[in-house]
Amino acid sequence: MRHDLKVRHGGRILADALVGHGVQLAFGVPGESYLPVLDGFHDVADRLKFIVCRQEGGASYMAEAYGKLTGQPGVLFVTRGPGATNGAIGVHTGHQDSTPMVVFVGQVGNEFAEREAFQEIDYRRMYGPLTKWVGQIDRVERIPEYVSHAFHTAMAGRPGPVLLALPEDMLFAEGAVADVPHYKTVRPAPAPADMDALRKMLQAAERPFVILGGGGWDRASCDQLRAWLEGAQLAAGTSFRCQDLLDNRSPSYAGDVGIGINPRLAQRIREADVVLVAGARLGEMTTGGYTLFQAPVPSQALIHVHGGAEDLGRVYHAALPINSGMANFVEALAAVKLDGAKWAARTRQAREDYQAWTEVQPMPGKLHYGEVVKWLDAALPEDAIVCGGAGNFSGWVHRYFRYKGFRTQLGSTNGSMGYGLPAAVAAKLAAPQRTVVAITGDGDFLMNGQELATAAQYGAPIIVLVVNNGMYGTIRMHQEREYPGRISATELKNPDFAAYARAFGGHGERVESTDQFAPAFERARASGKPALIELRIDPEAITTGTTLSAVRKQALERRR
Ligand SMILES: Cc1ncc(C[n+]2csc(CCOP(=O)(O)OP(=O)(O)O)c2C)c(N)n1
Numbered sequence: 062m063r064h065d066l067k068v069r070h071g072g073r074i075l076a077d078a079l080v081g082h083g084v085q086l087a088f089g090v091p092g093e094s095y096l097p098v099l100d101g102f103h104d105v106a107d108r109l110k111f112i113v114c115r116q117e118g119g120a121s122y123m124a125e126a127y128g129k130l131t132g133q134p135g136v137l138f139v140t141r142g143p144g145a146t147n148g149a150i151g152v153h154t155g156h157q158d159s160t161p162m163v164v165f166v167g168q169v170g171n172e173f174a175e176r177e178a179f180q181e182i183d184y185r186r187m188y189g190p191l192t193k194w195v196g197q198i199d200r201v202e203r204i205p206e207y208v209s210h211a212f213h214t215a216m217a218g219r220p221g222p223v224l225l226a227l228p229e230d231m232l233f234a235e236g237a238v239a240d241v242p243h244y245k246t247v248r249p250a251p252a253p254a255d256m257d258a259l260r261k262m263l264q265a266a267e268r269p270f271v272i273l274g275g276g277g278w279d280r281a282s283c284d285q286l287r288a289w290l291e292g293a294q295l296a297a298g299t300s301f302r303c304q305d306l307l308d309n310r311s312p313s314y315a316g317d318v319g320i321g322i323n324p325r326l327a328q329r330i331r332e333a334d335v336v337l338v339a340g341a342r343l344g345e346m347t348t349g350g351y352t353l354f355q356a357p358v359p360s361q362a363l364i365h366v367h368g369g370a371e372d373l374g375r376v377y378h379a380a381l382p383i384n385s386g387m388a389n390f391v392e393a394l395a396a397v398k399l400d401g402a403k404w405a406a407r408t409r410q411a412r413e414d415y416q417a418w419t420e421v422q423p424m425p426g427k428l429h430y431g432e433v434v435k436w437l438d439a440a441l442p443e444d445a446i447v448c449g450g451a452g453n454f455s456g457w458v459h460r461y462f463r464y465k466g467f468r469t470q471l472g473s474t475n476g477s478m479g480y481g482l483p484a485a486v487a488a489k490l491a492a493p494q495r496t497v498v499a500i501t502g503d504g505d506f507l508m509n510g511q512e513l514a515t516a517a518q519y520g521a522p523i524i525v526l527v528v529n530n531g532m533y534g535t536i537r538m539h540q541e542r543e544y545p546g547r548i549s550a551t552e553l554k555n556p557d558f559a560a561y562a563r564a565f566g567g568h569g570e571r572v573e574s575t576d577q578f579a580p581a582f583e584r585a586r587a588s589g590k591p592a593l594i595e596l597r598i599d600p601e602a603i604t605t606g607t608t609l610s611a612v613r614k615q616a617l618e619r620r621r
């Protein structure tokens with residue numbers, strides 16, 4: 062032990078370690094299992110703010126959204142057992158979305174370990190499949206080493222969540238140890254030979270297409286990539302809920318490759334001869350259930366660029382796999398000069414198809430939700446952040462909203478409900494100067510409605526839209542398709558959402574027709590409080606393109 066070092070308890074060493082790694086906001090719900098950490102936070106309160114949430118599900122989404130927005134690990138604290146189980150949802154989202162996160166969870170003291178003591182869980186087993194690494198810090202002197210390891214792992218290669226368990230006795234113990242400097246981000250870069258092969262493949266293509274997606278991006282790389290795509294006159298799409306990686310106003314942008322894909326875009330991808338995929342895993346949602354690309358050997362020559370070496374060749378055999386971080390890849394692309402004359406007309410057509418697809422379609426009812434999304438698209442500031450969860454209501458946003466650059470969208474690519482509101486709270490706390498809107502469904506919203514209390518407590522004037530159709534509409538749609546007319550477990554009796562928001566000290570209103578929306582939104586914005594606008598839509602309007610009764614009718618006809 063070096064005598065010039067101050068003796069600190071484990072909680073303080075941990076708090077100092079977080080400050081050393083640049084953590085300014087952390088999210089969580091307290092527990093008696095990690096009291097020394099809360100005590101440590103007391104000492105560093107001027108540098109690190111701990112956002113106390115109302116449910117670990119909300120807190121874990123906030124940490125995930127913070128990581129997604131800032132590119133720095135989102136930090137989450139949950140107590141052992143029940144806190145750890147509640148908090149799993151945001152970790153699953155972070156894993157599937159490749160979002161850097163460092164999760165700390167209380168653990169029973171080592172003196173009781175393995176007895177199934179109060180709230181004891183083996184986190185290595187429970188969280189193993191949801192994280193990149195699960196560790197447990199058993200010795201107080203090793204806190205700085207473990208925390209540094211966790212931050213490096215969360216950020217390296219393909220980013221993702223990491224979990225550290227904190228046995229209670231270790232946190233109360235004291236040690237005299239040195240801090241570790243700020244973590245470094247380790248990401249691979251493409252080899253010159255890879256870039257040469259990429260240039261040759263793309264230049265030889267007749268029908269090239271580009272897909273951008275996944276995690277590990279940053280604003281500068283997205284802007285640089287946009288310029289490169291436009292210079293090469295290439296058409297590009299974005300993977301499911303990664304629509305903000307390419308400014309949707311770019312002449313190269315051809316739409317999102319996710320649920321409810323434009324059929325013409327799907328056709329374009331199937332017909333492509335060379336596809337460059339940068340950052341996307343090519344998961345089920347981005348491949349139309351593994352149909353846009355045949356598994357394991359696609360008919361298109363695939364250039365697959367990914368930060369995680371293990372994700373290359375995982376499903377698809379790429380003609381050219383390139384293990385690279387996105388910034389390094391985009392930098393290397395600058396030297397790749399392509400003549401786009403061969404495919405320029407196809408790119409223009411792809412853009413026209415996108416524009417035609419995003420024309421607002423008719424919708425039953427007095428409140429045209431498509432028009433509302435178009436209004437938001439035009440009225441919100443360019444850098445507004447639009448957060449969303451899961452449900453059919455999100456389809457209108459995917460189709461009609463034009464994301465105008467990096468991190469104007471925060472969504473859960475694992476299709477996880479309840480994400481929009483907590484993501485909006487985290488975004489507003491991280492970027493108070495930006496307008497932040499959460500678009501939620503009536504089912505989706507109440508999965509984490511309680512986090513309005515967090516928004517109110519920390520002064521986060523977000524604007525939440527609740528698209529109310531009185532049901533778990535997505536499931537009802539699938540139900541009508543598979544078992545027409547046999548409604549089961551999908552109807553919802555809802556509270557008065559506007560009154561609910563007001564009960565938290567927020568602003569609340571209900572809108573029942575299209576013309577009521579803009580003034581209501583302006584009032585919500587002007588209120589300066591967390592605000593909620595309920596949109597009463599016609600339950601018949603089940604997607605942007607069809608009605609509930611049409612789905613039922615088609616199903617019945619198929620059965621005849
Ligand atoms: C956490 C979670 N639980 C359940 C589901 C399954 N699920 C997907 S969409 C959906 C219904 C969403 O309802 P709502 O928010 O009202 O949106 P709507 O489809 O009606 O527009 C459900 C239950 C899920 N994706 N995530």
Ligand SMILES: [Mg+2]
Binds near residue numbers: 452502503529
């Ligand atoms: Mg609904």
